[in-house]
């Protein structure tokens with residue numbers, strides 16, 4: 323359980339980091355919190371020839387409120403800093419609700435928000451949150467800057483649009499419409515364990531009818547899934563118990579593709595999806611009504 | 613072979629200046645280079661929490677950090693807590709509540725508890741359980757450990773008065 327040798331660079335500015343990544347090309351890899359990369363290197367599943375450590379690039383660690391009531395989060399912001407942030411709690415209670423479910427305190431003290439996005443683990447919470455909240459990813463390289471929507475960012479399991487010389491530098495979250503209700507539901511074997519299935523919902527009401535709705539699933543497909551049925555069926559309608567149940571059933575049968583592993587069968591996970599979508603949608607509607 | 617790098621790391625109050633390979637895990641630096649074998653290594657991939665130490669006051673898993681990432685940091689290991697003659701209140705609480713049998717997991721639980729009680733001095737049983745959710749104990753079971761965390765909180769409050 324020891325990593326293979328590698329060259330190590332610890333730039334102290336963004337400029338220097340981008341330079342290094344361009345120089346190294348395919349042999350370079352970004353090291354953020356290391357909480358996914360180092361275990362993979364210990365197993366020698368990952369054997370990067372060179373690491374560019376961002377831990378000394380302090381300018382990439384921030385939580386800044388934006389004009390529209392949203393947040394700009396620097397890629398190196400630690401999970402625990404987000405969990406403890408008052409402004410996050412106020413503007414995005416759903417993020418505060420989700421964070422304690424990610425791994426354990428010791429891991430959240432080192433793991434980073436941007437690292438989780440870039441890692442694109444299909445079982446990870448933060449990529450799913452970024453999809454739910456319509457995040458914009460700021461990608462920088464020596465060639466220039468670009469912005470990519472969360473919807474276009476995740477290509478497959480552990481695969482994103484990031485090229486070897488690219489750095490994800492910021493995750494921009496547009497502000498929520500006042501009165502938005504959100505809710506998170508997951509099932510895992512134990513606290514801090516990876517979710518076997520999870521659903522996050524976001525609802526805006528107009529009187530007794532649904533004005534806008536978004537439901538994201540994860541851990542049940544190759545990437546987080548932005549479901550379509552809730553929007554198709556619930557917008558403009560009264561979200562009755564029966565309507566929500568029907569949506570949950572449809573989503574579980576048609577909008578995910580869970581696999582079978584030692585923790586559960588595909589069929590079991592589909593059933594979890596049905597139950598979790600129902601619970602999170604119901605709670606999000608209740609919260610939106612308040 | 614990658615070049616060795618110079619690091620300056622303070623461990624339990626002593627500043628160490630060493631040359632290390634970039635791939636050297638912090639857990640191995642602590643155990644092999646410094647000979648501080650109180651920090652245990654169970655899984656070496658971030659799962660069990662046996663290797664937990666404090667880095668600038670925060671609990672971290674030393675098996676999934678490279679030593680070079682701790683350059684300039686202040687590290688505290690279980691050796692910083694107490695002595696055989698005068699144990700730390702958290703250690704006393706673990707002893708009194710029989711919160712260990714083999715003791716392999718204990719250094720990790722202790723260091724996790726140090727950070728936690730520093731921020732949450734009076735946890736309920738449920739909160740104490742959540743606080744230790746990142747540490748595995750394979751032989752004692754968690755009931756006594758939860759009680760020990762709560763007793764430790766009481767002892768520390770008494771110490772402060």
Ligand SMILES: Cc1cc2nc3c(=O)[nH]c(=O)nc-3n(C[C@H](O)[C@H](O)[C@H](O)COP(=O)(O)OP(=O)(O)OC[C@H]3O[C@@H](n4cnc5c(N)ncnc54)[C@H](O)[C@@H]3O)c2cc1C
Pocket residue numbers: 351352353354355356357358359360361397423424425426429432433434435436437438440441443445446447448484488489490491514515516517657658659
């Ligand atoms: C025991 C254990 C349990 C865990 N449980 C969970 C869980 O339940 N849910 C969950 O979501 N996660 C879990 N994790 C993973 C953890 O949350 C990681 O911290 C996170 O997924 C990756 O963040 P990091 O900053 O540590 O990234 P790193 O490990 O440093 O990097 C991960 C990958 O992203 C790339 N990368 C990182 N930052 C950038 C960037 N800015 N630009 C371009 N590429 C970049 C790296 O090159 C690497 O390929 C767990 C980890 C462990 C060890």
Ligand code: FES
Pocket residue numbers: 652653654655656657658659660661662663664673674675676
């Ligand atoms: S040895 Fe570090 S977490 Fe198990």
Ligand code: FES
Pocket residue numbers: 711712713714715716717718748749750751752753
């Ligand atoms: S006391 Fe033996 S594993 Fe915890």
